[in-house]
């Protein structure tokens with residue numbers, strides 16, 4: 001191969017790289033599935049529908065605005081031809097007054113139009129954000145195991161904002177451009193059809209340029225949104241685990257992780273910017289060619305006396321008004337394509353289905369007596385070859401405290417997930433008072449349980465509010481009674497604002513034992529018939545454990561309790577001890593406990 005050929009190939013490779021965008025597949029957040037634009041409109045349209053009458057009104061304004069502009073140009077033509085060229089000032093004043101009136105009316109219409117658009121856009125965002133958040137609230141824990149919190153937040157904030165430009169302003173701008181093109185094209189044809197036809201010769205060129213750049217912009221936007229999710233995911237995960245990061249000296253490693261995602265976002269951002277920046281001059285070039293062709297023919301027609309000066313100027317003005325929306329429409333295509341990258345990320349969330357939903361015709365669960373039964377229950381997690389529960393049978397009588405033991409991975413927590421119906425068994429049935437829990441409506445089923453988990457989950461609200469989470473709207477007296485029984489009163493009164501002191505993010509302003517006592521008070525106030533305790537003392541040291549054992553005992557008293565624990569002292573309060581291994585019950589023995 002000759003040197004000349006090689007360098008020409010290298011140059012064309014470089015040019016192709018400059019004019020196109022490449023997507024990557026690495027990074028902490030995976031790309032969302034591709035969705036066609038038409039399907040996106042169909043999916044997001046319901047969020048627009050409640051404001052449909054207002055949208056239609058705004059479309060009237062959208063059409064009125066270019067009509068006002070067209071009228072001004074028409075009057076301007078008459079000013080030139082009837083007042084300026086013949087030198088007749090008397091003809092000027094009525095035309096000038098009409099021009100002022102039309103400009104004023106145009107201003108009012110344009111103000112009303114943009115105010116209505118902003119109002120609709122904000123309401124659309126409010127509805128969409130609320131809808132996506134509500135959908136998230138119904139998803140199973142498995143969704144949150146697969147998606148990082150930071151990335152989900154980035155979809156709820158950044159991506160939602162971008163979709164408005166796809167759906168709402170997309171529709172109004174399309175109609176506005178279509179109206180402008182129709183109005184000015186008609187006027188241009190009426191004025192001089194040969195010139196107008198020439199102006200349209202460049203239309204396919206516009207389309208070709210828009211098609212190339214919109215594709216590239218979509219690719220760059222997909223990469224940019226995915227990497228933005230990655231940046232948020234790394235930041236959220238690091239911030240949530242700060243003590244761990246610092247204790248293990250991983251600050252630099254986390255900083256490089258963030259930097260790597262940020263760098264990838266930067267290059268995607270630059271690529272997107274490069275495409276948009278190349279697009280504008282490319283379109284302007286096409287526009288210039290069209291404009292010059294028309295002007296050339298126009299000047300020739302003027303010299304032949306077939307066109308007046310005012311006519312030519314009005315024609316050029318119409319042409320400028322015509323190219324504006326054509327250029328806008330092609331730019332809109334790029335906005336829509338870049339927003340579609342965000343839409344795909346949101347649709348991935350909206351298309352995720354909870355592992356479990358209330359079955360049609362499900363009944364509201366009545367207050368349970370507390371008889372819990374697992375009848376030959378089997379369950380495997382998605383993608384796992386080994387069953388987490390294997391034909392497990394276990395009957396718990398009302399008020400009975402059953403301690404569940406077993407090695408790591410024996411299936412203890414899975415038992416509680418099936419009881420709460422985060423997952424359904426693949427075989428067998430879980431029963432409450434003898435009724436298969438699948439026949440109950442989900443929320444009413446879950447209201448039968450109170451849970452205390454190993455990892456205490458507290459909101460960054462006051463101590464009182466965290467307890468109230470068990471029964472929103474409970475009285476202050478009930479909160480205090482629960483706090484007393486859970487020994488929260490031992491420390492809460494010493495906090496700066498007592499019960500109204502904020503506990504900090506994830507309850508970090510409290511000690512481990514204090515956090516767990518707030519969680520016990522939250523479970524206590526719920527007065528649920530069935531209690532699920534999943535290693536409630538596992539994260540506590542011996543002396544702290546002693547402080548929560550008594551509150552836990554009060555909590556278990558008289559309630560059916562599934563108590564997963566390795567703590568000998570806590571186990572002493574059980575009526576039965578059941579041991580699991582490989583997802584099956586391998587021993588079940590009655591011991592002396594509360595019931596005795």
Ligand SMILES: Nc1ncnc2c1ncn2[C@@H]1O[C@H](COP(=O)(O)OP(=O)(O)OP(=O)(O)O)[C@@H](O)[C@H]1O
Pocket residue numbers: 142145381382384388406407408409410411412413414415
């Ligand atoms: N979300 C999940 N996805 C896939 N597999 C899972 C999931 N949760 C648990 N498993 C698997 O299911 C099996 C049972 O897990 P489970 O959490 O019920 O055990 P466990 O007895 O509670 O263990 P530990 O005492 O360590 O908490 C294990 O093999 C575990 O790896």
